[in-house]
Amino acid sequence: MSDNTTSNNPTEPILELKGVYSGYGSIKALRDVSLKVYPGEIVAIIGANGAGKSTTLMTICGIVPLEKGDIIYNGKSTKRIAPEKLPPLGLCQVPEGRRIFPRLTVEENLILGAFYRDDKPEIKKDIDHVYSLFPVLGERNRQKGGTLSGGEQQMLAIGRALMTKPKVLLLDEPSLGLAPLIIHQIFEIISDINKNQGTTILLVEQNANLALQAATRGYVLETGEITLEDKASSLLHNPEIRKAYLGE
């Protein structure tokens, strides 16, 4: 852990969900979800369609309101923190389906990632850093985001989130709709970000095989409830998981 100065004890979880209930009106998407993410980890949440994976991330970010339970980030409850105050605290999400700003250029997208920051030279350095991680973005920095390919858009979305200098990066289905080769590339970069920058990563995936290979620990989410929690390697060899999510 390089820049984890605020959390004093490395064995304390940096992000913790305690009995979280949330949903959309009368539809309860999450029921009593509890999970812990420790600094420097990659944690994967796997589950089928509609299990509540994306809702979990959106609840952490405050976009979907929390109904019951609590979310502790860096030792503080996020209940009273507005969603837009979370990126400055180091919690940032790459939303499902990328959601880049299609009519803004690649560079403007990245600058918007650094919206809360006002240290121009640093921002410039970070943009160059993102370009070195994803050279293709550097080549297309004047191009509109919407004209990029799916893989490039995913890279842009990750790059944009990196511009917020996250301590914890939430990734929602980074493999969605991408070719296998590109997925591999992206997962390599995710591991890279985790190793080289010490960014903690909470990863939500349908592609359980890939996610568990990259992760240190994993949770299984089924219809809004956590049904299993284990080391990623043991989940990968769990016969039930293999049957349900890995197609064996």
Next chain:
Amino acid sequence: MIQEFKKIWKQYAITMLWLLGILWPLLGIHPDGTLSFRQTFTVWSYILAGTFICFIFYIINKSDNFKLLTEPIANTSQKLNNSLQSMPSWIWKSALLFGAVIYPIATGRYATDVAINVLLYVSLGLGLYVVVGLAGMLDLGHIAFYGVGAYTYAILNVKYGMGFWVCFPFAGLSACIAGCIVGYPTLKMRGDYLAIVTLGFGEIVRIILNNWMSLTNGPNGILGVKSIGILRPVMENGFTFEMFWVTKLELFYYFALGLAILTIIAVTRLGSSRIGRAWESIREDETAAELMGVNTFYYKLLAYAMGAIFAGFAGALFAARMRFVSPESFTFLESVMLLCMVVLGGMNSIPGIILGVIALIALPEVFRGLESYRMLVFGSTMVIMMLFRPSGLIAAKRKKMMETKQPEERG
């Protein structure tokens, strides 16, 4: 060319015959039971001649024979564009400013009057540009803020005798408050719902102005609004100041020009600032903007407030020029016209919006003779624009926002 002709001559012939078939019952059968062919045939032959010319053009275009004609035009326009870009911007800016300054001297009273209208609408249109073009919220009631500004000045001036320069900020402020009032409850709405609420708000303001007899004098409007007064130094009996009323239209023009320039500068600066970036991110994807740390609530409210302030300023100037305000001037149709100007000119570019305003205010004045067809022409122009140039007359240019290393250097 012959091949192209062979492909479509049959459809063309059938269509024309079919047209003749439906034209005859319309024109050839008279109410008294008599039948005639002559009139039908003349009308039809005119249409035939007209469409045949279009038909020939279509074929020439399809078979690429137009290139002889279009290529030199494209080339010269390209060259012109390049030379314009290489010219420093201050040259054409000062030329434009010079033209605007000598305009009332060079032209007559009528032309100046139209120009004042254009300038006021430029301020209005740029206010709407902030809301619609930058923040991406459809506003069908923007003229209400114009009305609030105009009435603020009229009421403060007539009832309380306050001068223009004291009322001017108040007009902006009250419009800004009105903007927040409409903005606050609508912040959670998007798209169609927002459009309907703003439409309703515009109507509410007009109806209030129409019915609050004690304050606004209802449909009769407020008469006797004073013009702009400026203090002029007088040298006759020592050095004193004298109140001087701007009654001449030419002088008034310069105030409108001043406001328009102020608005252009302010909106340009806003657009390229951090605030502008936040607005654009909200327009593109609100949830993603929120995830990136943009306080969408605050910035959407700010967009409404800023748009309304410029409309309020323009409204105060409008009241000072007309010396009369009535609810008639702030109807829904005006809002729609304003939106048309913004969309026609190019929703995301400031020069485009200015061009749109000129097109929709000055051109109808030029073509006074065709007045009864105005709405028809507007409608068809909008449809054609949306089909062929959806981004407006002058599309937005994305400029670079920050210098970064070129990719080649990065290796």
